[in-house]
Amino acid sequence: AAGVIQSPRHLIKEKRETATLKCYPIPRHDTVYWYQQGPGQDPQFLISFYEKMQSDKGSIPDRFSAQQFSDYHSELNMSSLELGDSALYFCASSLGRGLAGDSYNEQFFGPGTRLTVL
Amino acid sequence: AQKITQTQPGMFVQEKEAVTLDCTYDTSDQSYGLFWYKQPSSGEMIFLIYQGSYDEQNATEGRYSLNFQKARKSANLVISASQLGDSAMYFCAMNFYSSASKIIFGSGTRLSIRP
Numbered sequence: 001a002a003g004v005i006q007s008p009r010h011l012i013k014e015k016r017e018t019a020t021l022k023c024y025p026i027p028r029h030d031t032v033y034w035y036q037q038g039p040g041q042d043p044q045f046l047i048s049f050y051e052k053m054q055s056d057k058g059s060i061p062d063r064f065s066a067q068q069f070s071d072y073h074s075e076l077n078m079s080s081l082e083l084g085d086s087a088l089y090f091c092a093s094s095l096g097r098g099l100a101g102d103s104y105n106e107q108f109f110g111p112g113t114r115l116t117v118l
Numbered sequence: 119a120q121k122i123t124q125t126q127p128g129m130f131v132q133e134k135e136a137v138t139l140d141c142t143y144d145t146s147d148q149s150y151g152l153f154w155y156k157q158p159s160s161g162e163m164i165f166l167i168y169q170g171s172y173d174e175q176n177a178t179e180g181r182y183s184l185n186f187q188k189a190r191k192s193a194n195l196v197i198s199a200s201q202l203g204d205s206a207m208y209f210c211a212m213n214f215y216s217s218a219s220k221i222i223f224g225s226g227t228r229l230s231i232r233p
């Protein structure tokens with residue numbers, strides 16, 4: 001079965017550079033979520049999109065922006081990178097907004113992009 | 119406040135034994151979803167099982183079952199007949215109607231299976 005695709009899988013950047021992470025959801029999934037997992041930490045929600053509109057926003061720095069395109073893929077743009085941005089960035093997708101309690105609520109994660117800022 | 123607690127930072131289990139990973143949660147929401155994810159050392163986040171707050175029957179997926187006790191606000195994961203490949207970090211997670219479905223994770227339990 002098709003899964004969530006993320007690219008690139010690994011990325012090395014210098015401080016103050018920019019980075020763009022891409023996410024391709026499972027076919028027919030219309031909702032995308034971004035999470036950041038620091039070393040030894042649990043994933044933290046950054047932002048989500050439903051039908052190309054921002055659905056919810058978490059602890060996403062102002063230096064980061066994201067959008068969802070007409071084909072439902074999403075991109076996370078990160079500027080003025082800092083050492084603390086080094087983390088595993090996950091994209092997840094679901095069918096519908098996945099309102100809690102709904103049986104179609106499952107979120108499926110991509111393999112992640114490991115970003116290292118030097 | 120919404121919070122998920124996993125009290126077992128690490129566990130060692132003998133191969134072929136059953137194992138229970140604990141998870142408790144705190145929320146005033148009536149509508150929420152419960153998840154368990156497995157994260158091997160390679161880093162990917164693998165969806166294991168899901169239970170909606172309105173589901174009356176405990177969810178099962180192969181060797182995984184979710185022991186959902188709503189009144190106690192617990193959602194323990196049971197893995198039957200553990201295998202060496204089960205060694206990984208396991209996260210209990212939830213989303214809530216009031217939080218527009220973003221997932222909140224517990225701190226995780228590192229499970230190690232002994233041969």
